[in-house]
Amino acid sequence: NGLLLYLHNYSFYAQKVILALHEKKIPFKSQTIDITKGEQYQPSFLEVNPRGEVPALRDGVKVIPDSARIIDYLEDNFSNGNHPRLIPQEPSIKQRVNHFRELIDRIPANTVTMGAFYHSEFICKPKLPFIAPVRAFMRAGFEKTAERLTKLAEAMPQYRETLLNKAEDHAKTYKTVKDKEAYTRLLDEVDNTLQEVEDQLFQNKDSSSWLVCPEFTAADVSLTTLLYRLDVVGLSRKFYSAGRRPCVEAYYDRVSTRPSFQATFPTLFYHFKALIGFK
Known part of the structure; x- marks a missing residue:
């Protein structure tokens, strides 16, 4: 079903991942977690990312936390003719x-x-x-x-x-x-x-x-x-x-x-x- 990025558009670390996704031309869907209201600490999101942080990337059954780890994951799994390398x-x-x-x-x-x-x-x-x-x-x-x-x-x-x-x-x-x-x-x-x-x-x-x-x-x-x-x-x-x-x-x-x-x-x-x- 493609990639799903849990984010808040004002999150510095989510912005890093969004920029990387666009640079690599990788389509993705997003789900906003309102960190201004503490939604990152609700049980529904802690089940996704027990660290209670955005961004988090879901790829099938896998969930990758942390912006640097997500970018590394994208680089390792989406680097070919259609998806330019960032490293x-x-x-x-x-x-x-x-x-x-x-x-x-x-x-x-x-x-x-x-x-x-x-x-x-x-x-x-x-x-x-x-x-x-x-x-x-x-x-x-x-x-x-x-x-x-x-x-x-x-x-x-x-x-x-x-x-x-x-x-x-x-x-x-x-x-x-x-x-x-x-x-x-x-x-x-x-x-x-x-x-x-x-x-x-x-x-x-x-x-x-x-x-x-x-x-x-x-x-x-x-x-x-x-x-x-x-x-x-x-x-x-x-x-x-x-x-x-x-x-x-x-x-x-x-x-x-x-x-x-x-x-x-x-x-x-x-x-x-x-x-x-x-x-």
């Missing part, structure tokens, strides 16, 4: 793709996002969906998440360990995003990563290459999704726009014209529909 087979290029993919994927995008909601001095002109009322709503929900997970763990003993572990992880993340010094250190990590990306792109500036090679790769999937998130959350000026990193800025301008980009990230119409239902 080239040539060893030296493959090594560079894996290097940049791992480098970028180490950035905890959700922590970067939430921290921006608490430290507005770092952001400039955030875009939809992260306008002020949404940021306030997400802060309020974020601050109650650990307590809610603890209560759910008591109500669902079969998932108790998983939910308590998530509550503990969430408490650590909350501590980071509230602490300006800790959050600043995290932003420094982003800065160092994007400087290495800038240096790589500078080497490519006289060619039509993407991050590593002429083909769009899994490293580009990771980079594109990160740059989009930094843009909409209001951190692009800090890291790459307005001449801060001209090669990264030019890359983002170029990648945003790709059909896969336009098919992956929510449209203005989608934002408006989401805001109508926002409470």
